[in-house]
Amino acid sequence: MYINRLLLLVSGVVLIFFPAIESWMVSSEIAWYRPYQLWLLVVVAAYWNQRTRYPDEL
Amino acid sequence: MSFSLAQILLFIIAYLTGLFAVAYMADRGIIPKRITHHPAVYVLSLGVFAGAMATNGVIALAHQYGYNFLLYYLGVVLMFVLAALLLRPLLRLCRVYQLSSLADVLTFRFRSPWVGAAVTIAMCITLLPLLALQIEAVADSIHILAGNSFAPSPEDHRHDRLALLFCIIITVFSILFGTRHVSSQHRNTGLVTAIAFESLVKLTALMVLFLAAVYGVFGGFADMEQWLIENPQASEPMRQSIQGNGARAMLLMFFAGAVCMPHIFHMAFAENNDSRDLRSATWGLPLYLLLLSLPVLPLTWAGIKLGHELPMDYSGLAIGMALKSVPVNAAAFVAGLSAASATIIVTTLALANMCLNHLVLPLRPLKIDRAQSIYTQLKWLRRGLIAILILAGYIFFVTLSGRQSLSQLAFVALTGTLQFLPGIIATHYWPRANRTGLLIGMSGGLGIWFFSMLLPLAGIDNPVLLTQVYHALLGDSEHLWTAATLVSLGLNTTLFIIFSLLTRTSPEERVAAEICSMDDRARPTRQILSVYSIADFSHRLSPALGENTARSEISRALNELQFSTTETRPHALRRLRARIEANLSGLMGPAVANRIIEDCIPFLPGEHGDTEDIHLIERNLDQAQPHLTGLAADLDNLRRHHRETLDKLPIGACSIGGDGELLMWNQSMEHITGIAPAHVLGSLLGTIGEPWGHILEKFLRGDAATLLKTEVVVETGSSRWVSLHKTLIAKGDQGNTVIMVEDITDLEMLEEELLHNERLASIGRLAAGVAHEIGNPVTGIACLAQNLEYESDPEEIRFMAQDILKQTGRVTRIVESLMNFSHTGDHAGETKLVPSNLADCVDEAIHLLALDREAKSVQFSNHCDRELVVLADSQRLLQVFINLLGNARDACAEDGEVHIRATASDTGDTQIDIEDTGCGIPAELQSQIFEPFFTTKEPGYGTGLGLALVFSIMEDMNGKVQITSPLSSGENPGTRVTLNLPHTNYGLAFEV
Structure with a gap:
């Protein structure tokens, strides 16, 4: 099984820091775009990660 | 608006x-x-x-x-x-x-x-x-x-x-x-x-x-x-x-x-x-x-x-x-x-x-x-x-x-489809999972979903019981859909696991699980097909698909695999079968496609893949190589190293599956046979073309583990000599056989050359004796001729003529012996085993050796039975005796004795003992005396090839040679050379 190590690390970090991230996200009344900032980070990480080819690709 | x-x-x-x-x-x-x-x-x-x-x-x-x-x-x-x-x-x-x-x-x-x-x-x-x-x-x-x-x-x-x-x-x-x-x-x-x-x-x-x-x-x-x-x-x-x-x-x-x-x-x-x-x-x-x-x-x-x-x-x-x-x-x-x-x-x-x-x-x-x-x-x-x-x-x-709100409808649909998630996860991650578990799990999950989510959409019942169960389990009563989602999925997964563990997973499911598994690469097995050509495929598929569709599907699969329509290799036909099934799966789904293929092109029963398709596995590993890391990469490197060693081995090596399918064919095999691996891998051994297919298959089916010096006449008409060795790699009922093909053509040519040279050297050594032996009768003839000039008595003239004829007869016999000895200088000559009189052969050798006047005076005694006939090449056997008796004479002192005895055993073998009263052979030298160029004689007196050639000739005639020394203690302990020849008989009747 080929699980990307970077993704594994990010998943672990997100799991550990989820309560803190969540409270930061909902703490502001007007900064409604905060979840999107995180989301954008995920997109960038996914873009970075997809550059690696996997052996089971066809 | x-x-x-x-x-x-x-x-x-x-x-x-x-x-x-x-x-x-x-x-x-x-x-x-x-x-x-x-x-x-x-x-x-x-x-x-x-x-x-x-x-x-x-x-x-x-x-x-x-x-x-x-x-x-x-x-x-x-x-x-x-x-x-x-x-x-x-x-x-x-x-x-x-x-x-x-x-x-x-x-x-x-x-x-x-x-x-x-x-x-x-x-x-x-x-x-x-x-x-x-x-x-x-x-x-x-x-x-x-x-x-x-x-x-x-x-x-x-x-x-x-x-x-x-x-x-x-x-x-x-x-x-x-x-x-x-x-x-x-x-x-x-x-x-x-x-x-x-x-x-x-x-x-x-x-x-x-x-x-x-x-x-x-x-x-x-x-x-x-x-x-x-x-x-x-x-x-x-x-x-x-x-x-x-x-x-x-x-x-x-x-x-x-x-x-x-x-x-x-x-x-x-x-x-x-x-x-x-x-x-x-x-x-x-x-x-x-x-x-x-x-x-x-x-x-x-x-x-x-x-x-x-x-x-x-x-x-x-x-x-x-x-x-x-x-x-x-x-x-x-x-x-x-x-x-x-x-x-x-x-x-x-x-x-x-x-x-x-x-x-x-x-x-x-x-x-x-x-x-x-x-x-x-x-x-x-x-x-x-x-x-x-x-x-x-x-x-x-x-x-x-x-209903849109989100309500979406939740109902999504909760329903969520019930397929355990099956999908198990497809890749749980080989033990089976269809019974899946169907029961799905029925449980979907049952909950149906009663708790779908029916309420149509206004039927409100599953209070479910909410209570959920509340009891999780201590929380949020929304009903949350309860339905978690309970239905929980029940689904639980039933799936329990019934998968309790019931049997079929062999087909295990194979499919292996293919789907993410931990292992697919391990394709080799099974034996019941079809042997593309035409067979078309013929078999026509009843199920129609003639035109069958042809079109076969043609499509052949194009995709880039195979020709004349393909007959089992490996290629298996791939074609799999490709057609995959293509039909795209057309009609895997169940129908599988049924059609299993019905029309079944594998032969009783051959269910004990052996893995090594060729396919190697191809998969080659594709994955750049991405392997750690232990997997090390193992792959090791595999490559061994593979390369086998490929570059200076001896031909090929591996054959239990069904006769060629699994490996190294570079030396290509060099020896002139057949590239791509043309034979996956083929049946008997189909690889003459003469190699026949020779290899005969050797594979035979009992002998080794076949030495086999002549192969290749397409160009020239000959090659090979020695074959095989070993069985047992695995289950069927094992793979590895055949090593040793190309000894050059060695054989060299040996022929050496044999000829040695013979010429012997003739050279005999030259002085020959000259002397011929000189005496010639002098006699000359004297008789001189006397004849002055003789008038017809009776005397007749006696003199008879003497002259006797002397010329003596010369002729000497020349014939020499001619006979030097005759087999043919390099491409094959050892021809024919019935040969042993005593005559020994006499001939003694007679030739007697021509050497410079040699010591030794008494040769031929005790062989005059009726004893052995199956041998008489010319080569003569060379054997010349060498052995010559060596015996050289080892003996002046007036020494050499005895030649032959005994036939009950098993049909002949044992010939040549005993001398010479100086014997030291024990430390006995292991080397059959090596080429090894000699104890003075420089100029021996080539060191004599015993090596004796060994080689005896091997060619399926015989053996053995040295025993010393025979006794004392100054002249003596040596015994024992020759063993198979197939012996008395008289001339011989059945081979």
Whole structure:
């Protein structure tokens, strides 16, 4: 099984820091775009990660 | 502000016609391929996930659950970001085995048509709320745009006719879009491009609504923020935690939806040719969904601010109405229309394929009719199924008890499809899972779902019991759908695990599990086919597929594999069989395809893959090599090292399976036989062409483990000599055999050369004696001739003539002996075993040695039986005696004795002992005396080749040679050379 190590690390970090991230996200009344900032980070990480080819690709 | 119904319907038809035009242009190549095959198009086509729920329902979700609405997107985002977990292996499986739906995958994994049928029926039922959701969203939008208002009682504003009209239009377009290609192997470029176009339209429309909400309703971002500060009740739901069972259930549903929903599965796998596209989707789809979700919160707040009477799902239309803006209304309507139409088209197409492959074809086999090909029949069946499915969606919409919110319908559908998630996960991660567990688990989960979610939609019963159970289990009573989701999935998984563990997993399921497994690469096994040529394939498949279709499918598979029509290699035929099955799977589903192939081209019974297809495994490993790391990379390097060692071995090596199939053929084999590995690997040994096929097969079938010095006449007419050795690598009932082929042509030539040289050297050594021996009679003849001149008595003259004849006879015998000895100088000469008189041969050797006058005077005694005949090459046997008796004489002192004795054993062998009274051979030298160029004689007196040649000649004649020394103690201990020759007899009668 080929699980990307970077993704594994990010998943672990997100799991550990989820309560803190969540409270930061909902703490502001007007900064409604905060979840999107995180989301954008995920997109960038996914873009970075997809550059690696996997052996089971066809 | 309102529009007439005719206007709206015209708009719908115009939009869908435009969409069809895009599909048509993409199919015809009017839109360049670089656009239609760009990864961005694939990513956008995955936007089919965002149905009417994304354009309408999610606004109500945000209003009710705050930031939890993001989970709708987050589930899919997670699935794609973590593509390595499920999506990538699924794509690999779908591409290799031509699987185009979830039912195909589960049927393939659990090897049962019942699984496919059950999953298809369940999928059709669970998807009805999703179809109803799309129909409701569009019908409601038309209803609102036509200027009608939502009355408090839902019964008053049912607009079933509008919905029916929309269904009829969308049915026509679905049929036009979806049935252009019968096989899932062909990418439906038109459909993919059209759905990608709809995703763009959807995004653009939502962005227009976003700007309309922010600038039209609030006056700008700053004003919106100000409004939020002034109206904290509006942003209150945003402060809700995203944790809790509700959130977990929601995330689970949407996560599973990304792979279990048939429309997403269809676009992600059935319409995807390239894994690079999936890699682009891992970040492209999250980005697209991010953009799509941006307008949701401003639209929600704009809806709250406007305080419209419409459900929150239709805030976009409400904003358009409030702003009295035709473009904003059009954008709101187009967003919903594009989302709903894309979802309905792709969902019904995917469901139609599933129904066809798993329900219709297994029950009603296609007619083999020349007038209507299988392809045409499949197309019409698919069209009929699409119409039936949309009609079923409409009927479900009509039977809904009242006005359900879009998100309610979405949750019901998603919870239903969530029940397939355990099966999908087990496909890749749990080889122990079996069909009994899957079917029972799914029945349990879907049963809960049916009673707790689907029936309440139709207003039947409220499952209070379920809520109580859920409350008892989790100590929490949030929403009913949370309870239903978690309980149904929990029960499903539990039953799946328990029954899989309790019941037997069939061998077919274990093989399929291995193929699907992510931990192991597929280990293909070699099985023996019952067909031996392409013509056999055609002949066998014709009854099931029709002659033309069978031919066309075989030709397609041959093209894809780049095999010729004359192919007969079992390995190639196995690959062809697998390819045809995969192609038929794309056409009719894996269950039907498997049944046809198993019936028409079965493997021979009793040969169920004990041996692995080494060739295929190596090919797979070679492909994976750049990506192996750690221990796997080390093992692979070791494998390569051994492989290279075998390949570069200076001795030919080939490996043959128990069925006679060639598994390995190294470079030396290519050099020796002139046959390249690519031409023989996977072939049966007997079919590789003469003379090698016959020789190797005969050796393989024979009992002997070694075959020395075999002459092979190759195509050019020249000879090669090889020695063959074999060893069995036992594994199960059948073992592989490794044959080593040693090319000894050069050695054989050299040996012949040396033999000849040695013979000439012996003649040279005899030259002085010969001259002397011939000189005496010649002198005698000369004297007699002189006397003859003066002799007149006729009686005397007659005596003298007789003397002269006697002397010339003596000369002739000497010359004949020499000629005889030097005769076999033919390099290409083969050892010819013929009955030979042993005593005569020994006499001849003694006579020749006697010619050497310079040699010591030694007494040779020939005690061999005059009647004893051995099977030997007399010329070579003579050379053996010349060498051995010569050596014996050299070892003896003056007047020494050499005795030659022969005894025939009961077993038919002859033992010949040559004993001398010489100095003997020291024990430390005895191991070296048969080596070439080893001699104890003075320089110039021996070549050191004599005993080496004796050894070689005896081996050629299937004999043995042995030295015993000393024979006694004392000054002249003596030596005995023992020769053993097989096949002996008395007299001349001989049977060989």
